[in-house]
Amino acid sequence: MSALLGHDPDYLRRLGAADTAREIAQQPAVWRQIGRMTAESCAATAAFLKPLFDRPDLRVVLTGAGTSAYVGEVLAPSLRRRLGRRVDAVATTDIVADPLACFAEDVPTLLVSFARSGDSPESVTAPELASQVLTECWHLVVTCNEQGRLASRHADGSALRVLLPEAANDRGFAMTSSFTGMVLAGLLTLGGPDEALVERLATAAEQVLATGPGAAADLAARGYSRIVYLGSGTLHGVARESALKVLELTAGHAVALAESALGFRHGPKSVVNEQTLVVSYESNDPYTSQYDRDMVAELLRLVPERNLVTVTAQAGQPASGNVWGLPGIADVDDAALALPAVICAQLIGLHFSLALGRTPDNPFPGGEVNRVVQGAIMHPLPPTPARASG
Template identity: 60%
Template sequence: MNTPVLTPPQGAGAEHTVAEIAQQPALWREVGRIVAGQRTALDAFLAPVLAAEDLRVVLTGAGTSGFAGDVLRTALARHLGRRVDAVHTTDIVADPRGCFAEDVPTLLVSFARSGDSPESTAATALADGCLSRTHHLVITCNAEGALARAHGGQSASHVLLMPAASNDQGFAMTSSFTCMLLAALLALGPSSARSAVGALADAAERITTGALDAPVEKLLAREPERLVYLGSGPLRGLAGESALKLLELTGGRVVAHADSTLGFRHGPKAILDDRTAVIVFVSEDAYTRQYDLDIVAELRAALPDGAVVAVSARPDGLPEDGVWLVPVPAGTEDAAFALPAVVCAQLVALGASLARGVRPDNPFPSGEVNRVVRGVNVHPYPGN
């Protein structure tokens, strides 16, 4: 690759994907304004729901949308002092009674780019059918989607619409993912998140304007056949989304795997060979960070030079080389750090796709995998 990652050759089939990665800093600032403008209505809707001491918050979505919940789960649990679970809609639809075994007051937070995937509306309907008290916070990028239309104007629902430009037209979710993740953090997370939007957008802007182009190109020049993403806590969810992005944009030509920092040693480490690269998202939590530093050191000793990359907000405890710094303010929580950090993974996926001659906007031209999932038969559930 001899050109910046976000300026591929004309005709490469990457127009939408490139624009949607690059627009994220501006869209995050817009999301901040949207949530601030709805603060009074959001608080009026959420306050009585969150007051229930036995409340269960369920973060749900499919694929990338589901990973938004995985990133946010522990951060929101700590802030809200309530049980928070991330349960993908695909699990809810297949096993609703298992996912909603306890009939407790539940806030279902649904993430959906289009809102037209069959599981999106099915999951909310199944929650209503299985539970006595359900409220819905719908975070979606498509005002005309089935999910937004089903919940608009409902007293037990609040629909939080993302900027229209976040309804990505490229195959893979990029700006839709980060906008919805940020919106949920602003709506349900600590007030400190509201003042951090500008700094997070600034950090992402540095990445999208070339700060990491050379390191990304250096990693991709190795032509890895397998790429592993690792992270702990919220960054475990980020690892999952990062691996999915690579798998999608390369049309499956690069084997992508994600795991937790500690879990990787328990069998999945078998994926490693001399054509494997590893990217470790390093936690900002002082305790958790120790485990991330351990795995970085261990893998650097086992793999060829340049095969292991640490993505971190600061260099403390890390080697001088192989570190991609994401310039967020000191003390940024991992769920917020995930926003600019995922841009690194998006650039890796885009670059790997282009290097293999895949068209990122449509990696599956024969239609075996679709932008909006097709072919799902939602079967009637007894009692609903």
């Protein structure tokens, strides 16, 4: 039986890590499937989107909860530049809690809903509230679960559904291939198909998967109690997702924080001590990356060099020492860079979980936190007065 991320699959199964490890490892193959799928459906996608994008006043809102919300945070900056229009990332949890604030402007809106299962209460309720409070609202659903309530409620042809390959519907607790799959599907659906780019990203990811497990295991063996992820612009969303992976996979036994390079100086840097690992994502944008490098230089004066890892496409080699390289993609947009970059965090989260004696596939066997969120009561929105359009 072939090794899985450098481990015997039976060994990982005994540790309760086989699903998570497999889903991390399968990502290049899943991305290639998504690349082909979006290319094959581009005519139908264009027929739905072009009339909307022809409207200069259209607002695009990217929404989801938890990891699915970070999909929108990664995509929004890139799509603003590509589309030359307003694109906002707004979590479903914010929409449900205060829909009139999230949609204060009654303007034509395309709501793009990202969800792994599509069965969490907020995933289902947020699109309903958007349609309730907006005069004109269209729906694009990107999900890994065709049988979920979100996909089922938008199956009548009035919305555009992007259904990811079945493999992307992760069985493990933490979202891994579902996250990168939805980022890629959103990027290619809204920004245009690009199979050549997908192949480059998949190749870079395969090199990270070849060298990253050993580097991640080495970090986990050092006994860090805190991890900080730093990322600027688009990569701030990647940093937030990375921190969440550590919290989820270790069941909160390793504390994780995410910040931007500039924002880190404004108080959050207080978390750094000798037990802190700092992982800095370097932007591919030459202007933005200056701030990332400045922070790395500053941190090297404060912490041991071994406590600081830089993830960058500007290095020529994969994971080695304190620089984890993403070969062959030094010129891609940061939203695309996010896909192989976040695999580094997934590997770190997995190995920290194993080092702490947790079970990554189900870090909360007592049900304190669930794979599909439970317990949230959706309250009906009272009737609201008619609003003037924006």
